[in-house]
Amino acid sequence: MHYASVENITKSFGIRTLFKNISFHIEEGDKIALVARNGSGKSTLMKIIAGMDTADSGTVWVHKDIKTVMLQQDNDFDGNKTIWDNVLRLDHPVVKVVKDYEIFLEEGSDDHDHLGELMAKLDDLDAWSFESDLKQILGKLNIHHLNEKVGNLSGGQKKRVALAQALIEAQLYQGNCLLIMDEPTNHLDVSMIEWLEEYLGASKITLLLVTHDRYFLDAVCNEIIEIDEEKVFVYKGDYDYFLEQKALRQEVQQSELQKDKNIFRKELEWMRKQPKARTTKSKSRQDAFA
Structure with missing residues (x-):
């Protein structure tokens, strides 16, 4: 099933362009990691797909039967309500x-x-079964005092509650859900991360995530989309495959750049050798060089 399409979208902030005319597709069962240098627009792109931000141009299409759930870096919990009320x-x-x-x-x-x-x-x-899954998720993330007000929690505890809420919502729609996660392993200990790897890996949920944890990425994801120089590149494989293919792409780019430099150098040498009185033929070549 075709879940979502990104078609020729562009996003800029002032004079800075994050990405330009990028396109890719998300299919049922995809577990995609979005990678890029910091500040390249990963979180912005995820928000655009989730309908929480808009592109400057282009279109984003999500199938009408698909529920989009997003875990953000920042949460919007009501601090006066309990964990239980916020999660549910x-x-x-x-x-x-x-x-x-x-x-x-x-x-x-x-x-x-x-x-x-x-x-x-x-x-x-x-x-x-949902109640059982709900209690398992809360327990594995060490969330037990459900009547505690969220406003009394630490930043790390709030992050775990937000993760639980996203997983619980995705569980309701797991056959028809696109789960978008921004740094889901932040504030998790090793046992929680290992459980989350297993949970997401075994789940039918279609996933788009950003993570700096390479091992988590390898354990969960089967595809990598990279934002680089305002473009996107899609890699069907793990992180090692991504690194290999990116290195090959960069080698090709460097080779093409070197060819262009060599052509430029030869043309520059040719122009320097020309007399001041130009022939028609040499003038046309100079125009082409310019």
Whole structure:
């Protein structure tokens, strides 16, 4: 299934162009790493695909049945609400019934009729597996005190809550989801990173991410898109393959540049040897050189 297309988009800030007339496609099952030097527009490009920013020109198309979920460097949590409320702030029937069920259990109610209704809804929506996945994600990211207000958390804790929220939302739509992640391993310890590698690698979620962790990239991604000199280059393979192909591309570019320099040098030498009185033939050659 064709998930998304980027067609000839350009983005600039003032006189600085990040990328110009770039195009690529995202297919179902792709797990793509976006690589570039810092400041080359990786985060901006992801926001454009997620619909959170706009290109100066060109088009971005995302299939109408695809849910786009984005993990950003900065989060927009309500600090006065609990972790639980922020993680499950999704407008989805499965989320609603799971929240109602957890609230019922927390309150310790003995209303067996209401419990039966909630359990029936969980059955109808096949929400038991989602609840299990939800608790697994929170547990693996060491998020346990769910009634703690987000405003009381450290920056690293908030980052993990944001990661959990993105993974949980993506889980709801995993057959029809494009998950976009900006530095997902920040503030994770080794065991969390290893779990996330395994989780994303085994998931059916289609993925576009930025990471400076080469080992994480190799464990998760099957394609690399590089932004370089305002263009994009697509590599179907791991990080080693990317490095090999990039080196080959740069060798070709250097060879072509050297050829151009040699031609320029020869033409310059020829012009210096010409007399001041130009023939028609030599004048036409000078015009071509100019």
